[in-house]
Amino acid sequence: MAVNQALPRALRSLGGGRRSPKPPDAPATHEPPLRRATSLLTRLRQDSPLLFMTAPAAIVLLLFTYVPLLGSVVAWMDYVPFLGFTHSEWVGWDNFSALFEDSAFWSALSNTFQITFLQLVLFFPVPILLAVLFNAVAMPMAKKFAQSVIYLPHFLSWVIIVALFQQVLGGGGVISRILATHGHKGLDIMSDPSTFKLLLTAQGIWKDAGWGTIIFLAAIAAIDNQLYESATVDGAGAWGRFWHVTLPGMRPIIVLMLILRLGDSLTVGFEQILLQRDAVGPGAAEVLDTYVYFNGVVDGNWGVATAAGLLKGVVSLLLVLAANKLAHRLGEEGIYQR
Amino acid sequence: MSSSYGRPAWLGKPKPVAVALRGLALVLICAVVIFPFLTVVSTSLATNRQINANGGYVLWPDSVSFAAYREVFDGTQVGRSLVISLLVTVVGTAFSLLCTVLAAYGLSRRGSLFQRGLLGYVLITLLFAPGIIPVYLMVKQTHLLNSYWALIIPTAVSAFNIVIVRGFIQNIPRELFDAARIDGAGEWRIFFSVALPLSKAVIAVVGLFIAVGYWNNYFGPLLYLNDTSKWPLQLVMRSFVLQNSVTTTSSTLPGQATVPAQSVQMALVVIATIPILCAYPFLSKHMSKGMLTGAIKG
Numbered sequence: 001m002a003v004n005q006a007l008p009r010a011l012r013s014l015g016g017g018r019r020s021p022k023p024p025d026a027p028a029t030h031e032p033p034l035r036r037a038t039s040l041l042t043r044l045r046q047d048s049p050l051l052f053m054t055a056p057a058a059i060v061l062l063l064f065t066y067v068p069l070l071g072s073v074v075a076w077m078d079y080v081p082f083l084g085f086t087h088s089e090w091v092g093w094d095n096f097s098a099l100f101e102d103s104a105f106w107s108a109l110s111n112t113f114q115i116t117f118l119q120l121v122l123f124f125p126v127p128i129l130l131a132v133l134f135n136a137v138a139m140p141m142a143k144k145f146a147q148s149v150i151y152l153p154h155f156l157s158w159v160i161i162v163a164l165f166q167q168v169l170g171g172g173g174v175i176s177r178i179l180a181t182h183g184h185k186g187l188d189i190m191s192d193p194s195t196f197k198l199l200l201t202a203q204g205i206w207k208d209a210g211w212g213t214i215i216f217l218a219a220i221a222a223i224d225n226q227l228y229e230s231a232t233v234d235g236a237g238a239w240g241r242f243w244h245v246t247l248p249g250m251r252p253i254i255v256l257m258l259i260l261r262l263g264d265s266l267t268v269g270f271e272q273i274l275l276q277r278d279a280v281g282p283g284a285a286e287v288l289d290t291y292v293y294f295n296g297v298v299d300g301n302w303g304v305a306t307a308a309g310l311l312k313g314v315v316s317l318l319l320v321l322a323a324n325k326l327a328h329r330l331g332e333e334g335i336y337q338r
Numbered sequence: 339m340s341s342s343y344g345r346p347a348w349l350g351k352p353k354p355v356a357v358a359l360r361g362l363a364l365v366l367i368c369a370v371v372i373f374p375f376l377t378v379v380s381t382s383l384a385t386n387r388q389i390n391a392n393g394g395y396v397l398w399p400d401s402v403s404f405a406a407y408r409e410v411f412d413g414t415q416v417g418r419s420l421v422i423s424l425l426v427t428v429v430g431t432a433f434s435l436l437c438t439v440l441a442a443y444g445l446s447r448r449g450s451l452f453q454r455g456l457l458g459y460v461l462i463t464l465l466f467a468p469g470i471i472p473v474y475l476m477v478k479q480t481h482l483l484n485s486y487w488a489l490i491i492p493t494a495v496s497a498f499n500i501v502i503v504r505g506f507i508q509n510i511p512r513e514l515f516d517a518a519r520i521d522g523a524g525e526w527r528i529f530f531s532v533a534l535p536l537s538k539a540v541i542a543v544v545g546l547f548i549a550v551g552y553w554n555n556y557f558g559p560l561l562y563l564n565d566t567s568k569w570p571l572q573l574v575m576r577s578f579v580l581q582n583s584v585t586t587t588s589s590t591l592p593g594q595a596t597v598p599a600q601s602v603q604m605a606l607v608v609i610a611t612i613p614i615l616c617a618y619p620f621l622s623k624h625m626s627k628g629m630l631t632g633a634i635k636g
Contacts, residue, residue: 040451043450043451044451046450046451047450047451047452047453047525049444049524049525049526049529050443050444050445050447050450050451050453050525051444051451051452051456052444053440053441053443053444053525053529054440054441054444054445054456056436056437056440056441057437057438057440057441057460057495057500058441058456058459058460060437060491060492060494060495061459061460061463061495061497063476063480063491064468064473064476064477064491064492064495065463065466065467065468066463067476068468068469068472068473068475068476069466069468069472071468071472071475071476072468072469072472074471074472074475079475081475081478084479130367133360133363133364136360137360137361137364138345138352138357142361142364145368146364146367146368147622148618148622149367149368149371149372150367150368150371151622152371152614152618153371155550155554155614155617155618155621156554156611156614157553157554157555157556157572157610158554158556159554159556159572159575159576159579159580159610160575160607160610160611162580163378163575163579163580163603163607164374164375164378164607165374166579166580167374167377167378167381167604168373168374168377174377174397206370206371210371225346228346228348228349229346229348232348232349233348238356270557271556271557274557274560275556275576275580289470292469292470292471293470293561296470296471296474297470297471297474297561302471302475305470305471306469306471306472309469309470309471309472310469312469313466313467313468313469317465317466320465
């Protein structure tokens, strides 16, 4: 081992080296460019430390990602915890048909799509507009301070954020009190089912819109300044520069983020909704994730809940692939290359 | 005013109206973020008398009193949950970072044995996430239910973090590794003496993100801990602060018959926010370098 390592690789590779295939655009790695065709055993001896290093992460992923993925077979079982995986009965597609006959499932699905739609329309543009605004601010101090402020909510837990909203918008909150002192009737937005979805979107914006600007600001910073110069020479005003230079420069990133968001269409703020579901009732607040949780963990319908979760996973994957295909069609890069 | 900031030559002099509007927009946006914090901090510092006079909230306390904080720390439940949260965060972050950084180095050398296969094995997990229920059943099978390891291990390894750290290690000049190898260092020695010291920055940022995740975790303990005495801070806060609006599935806390006073609730929220505020300057220092977005862009 020691001899192997101590000898300069370049010397050893003189004995008939073969170039390892390397794409021209690959980043520099610390892999020697010349490699002797060594036996598997020698390579195992050389690279075993690397394998040992990768082992812990690989084991955790195996236990809590790969095995649970296989465990999704519970969707075709009448799973009884007492009997376990081995003795529970196989029931074919019964869980799925039970799921499709459950009106609560359809209500959860409809809520999920409504919230996703609201987030796409109201939330998605906000970070883009904020990034453009921040880019236009010339004073570095003011910009830095404001950025620090708007990134902060991203790091707070949903429990804290719901508490803050409760304090400001709740029945005993600031706004309600101010209205009451001016003779209006107090309002309690926090427990009003009819505006609940808008409330969720507002909370989402408050928490993550600032954080979302980072990637768009990076995109704006990458735009070549000469484009702005030539646009100005051609007589473009501030609006013209924004429309013909800034926006097209951001387009790939915007499309990428849109694809990611579409792929997550069925995932809408699980913790956020779980915390507030009881205040407005499941009719307005039940989404797919909470349906799975309450059906499975709380009520013990393991099979049906797993079927719902599995369905969600499969549809999400298809959505990502479809959105990516659409991006390719429109001549954008998307998440991966064809 | 803004001309001193090196305006490019092609950009005309900004109109004062536009500058004023932008400034106003910035101030408003910041106010929307800061205002809720202000009421919470003020309410936690105000006296009960003032809160009652104002009907539940205070925008600016007349006199500062730390009674609420004293009361929070007198309650055994909160003190214990704070210690639990801190321990889970520290141990979890250490474990998670260990797995992540080791794997990142182990997968960083192209062409090492099984490297491609293992990398694929890690990356595929970005595409498929198993549902809540199968993971829960797995935690049950491994007898981790009602133990703190259930909060730590299942979420410890994220392919995304491994990719970020690995990308950073791959950008370290190759000559450094070659030099170490010529000097007779083995892989472990190279890892500890070359890779680790040089990737301190990325490890710090990823570590802080992991830590914030553990500190803020609310669903994990709700799912895996049945024992109220094991509750971390987020769950205790939920039952203290949101109790009057959200009826919890599990009954009220032992020894907590009444909803605590408004100022005590808000003190709890402030306490839960403080660790985040402490970590935040370090985070934003590295964030501003665009390191994370750089990693995302490939």
